[in-house]
Amino acid sequence: MSGMEADAELRATRAAHRKHRLIWFAVACAVLLTAVVIRLCQGDRTASASPAEAANAGEPQVNADAPLPRIGRPQHDVMALVNGKDISRPMLIDACVKRYGKEVLESLVNKRLITKHCANRGIAVTNDEITAEIDRMAKRFKLGREQWLDLLQKERGVSPQEYARDIIWPTLALRKLADAQLQVSPQEIQQAYEKEFGEMIRARLIAVSDGKKAAALHDQLAAHPDSFARVAIENSEDVNSASMGGIIQPIRRHVGDKNIEAEAFKLQAGQVSPVISVGNQFVIIKCDERIAPRSQPMAEVQPRLVERIKEEKLRAAADGIFAEVQKSAVVKNVYNDPQLSKLMPGVVATVNGDPITLQELGQECMLRHGDEVLESEISKLLLKQALSTANVTVSQADLDAEMRHAAELAGELDDKGKVDLAKWVAKITEQNHVSKEIYVEDAVWPSAALKKLTAKNVQVTDEDIAKGYEANYGERVRCRAIVCSQMRRAQEVWDKARRNPSVEFFGELAEQYSEEPQSKALRGEIPPIGKNGGQKPVEDVAFQLADGQLSGIIQVGEKFVILRCEGRTKPENMDLDQVRNILKQDIFEKKLRIAMAEKFDEINSNARVDNYLAGTSHTPDKPKVGEQKVREDIAVRPTVAR
Secondary structure (H helix, E strand, C coil): CHHHHHCHHHHHHHHHHHHCCCCCCCCCCCCCCCHHHHHHHCCCCCCCCCCCCCCCCCCCCCCCCCCCCCCCCCCCCEEEEECCEEEEHHHHHHHHHHHHHHHHHHHHHHHHHHHHHHHHCCCCCCHHHHHHHHHHHHHHCCCCHHHHHHHHHHHHCCCHHHHHHHHHHHHHHHHHHCHHHHCCCHHHHHHHHHHHHCCEEEEEEEEECCHHHHHHHHHHHHHCHHHHHHHHHHHCCCHHHHCCCCECCCECCCCCCHHHHHHHCCCCCCCECCCEEECCEEEEEEEEEEECCCCCCHHHHHHHHHHHHHHHHHHHHHHHHHHHHHHCCCEEECCCCHHHHHHCCCEEEEECCEEEEHHHHHHHHHHHHHHHHHHHHHHHHHHHHHHHHCCCCCCHHHHHHHHHHHHHHCCCECCCCCECHHHHHHHHHHHHCCCHHHHHHHHHHHHHHHHHHHHHHCCCCHHHHHHHHHHHHCCCEEEEEEEECCHHHHHHHHHHHHHCCCHHHHHHHHHHHCCCHHHHHCCCECCCECCCCCCHHHHHHHCCCCCCCEEEEEEECCEEEEEEEEEECCCCCCCHHHHHHHHHHHHHHHHHHHHHHHHHHHHHHCCCEEECCCCEEECCCCCCCCCCCCCHHHHCCCCCCC
């Protein structure tokens, strides 16, 4: 909780930044049922793809040979006006194809293959089946049908027609093709039941890569099992659990590594397992507690378990189905073949001789990704205009420096400790499946541009450094926490904690009532709370508590927090002069990022933007008298590696 709270304001700033598409790959995900269905079957809106269907039974059927329009989409060629400068339809289509052409073309080809495969086998999906599936999905999310379709339209830009044809129809078609593989056995139902409702082991873990070291640690722990937390902190190579004294998420049956699971369920509270070989590591676990299974009648949950198992099987079956489809198909990728492109101008692929045109690909790319790409293009155009106004340019040296900085932050160094820029670029582009050109254009250039506009105004004061020193090396308060979203619930929980002040009962309350996942899973245990971490109300209360004391209810945004103090840590004996430069660099980096986000907000608020694709307009905001943003606590919070 403390780590979560300490970063809340910075995350809010980053979220605002992502909103404008200036943070790398912050792209809204489409609402799709399974990842494999997406890959195999999404969209061929322009091809003769499937039986005609509509989102509502009884509505006119959709023409499968025509692209689906979106309500309110502009028919003219101006997609947006940014301070009087237009972004045209051809410009937007080119930008969409450049970024998404490869994956959209693959989905167009795959959808055409699947629909042909269904037609050859006499498989059809009716409007009634589509209607029933939409109703089922709406009920699953506890919404009415119209509410569900409206949510998809507003939040994801997916019209009811698109949802029916490009998501529901492929899913139902795959289910019919894979029907024999989707049968669920009683054993699978029982395993799913045990996974969700069965007994769990609350445990701690130590993982090392040296077998001899693991054996030595095991001998030490067998003699002194109560030292497990300290041994984990000092020796475990699994950083996430080591930082919490070895605490891991409760171990369930049929979920993780079978060897760990088998040994865990042999243990009683306080017992330590033998050394367990897991891949190239050696693991030791200690059982803190056996959690009894939850009493849940099988009859009440079996339909939901069966549905989930079938969805998992469908994802697995989709690959096999598609492999079968590919065997009999002749597909030529013209898009990535320069010679074929010359021979077949305007064609990007053929499927059994049937062409898919560049125009179709462009329309499909814009239909799927036009909103997000246009928002990104608007953001970059705003930055270009701001650079021009400030008479500032972004050079290749600036771009190289920005990439080197990103590589350094990611720890991408060579054997001599110097930044390995080539390795970093190769890694980041491979991870995100983009070219270097797109990486530079969409991620590096916007960041470099904002730095040019803001860096000269960022200063690190002695007060900043003093706060940073205290945040990183000063005393901290060890606490447990419970986080609630409603004051009434927080008051009920606080009263229970006051009536029984033991740490064990507070842990039970956290496990039962805390709505923050980490504190809930760890029975209220959170990282120690330091000063200047970005959540002053929590810090102020924490540092007033004595060991064993319960706090009042602390409101943090829309959440309500209850703390129980478990003592203090000792300040680290670190000379300020030794770490001054490290702190200064770290604080400067954070203040710069905040300034960059605020600068873009300022540019955006002072702009006139008409986005015809989204149907929105923005005029310059009027300045607010006395408006001031305070971000200093964010810049000095504890993140310096020690």
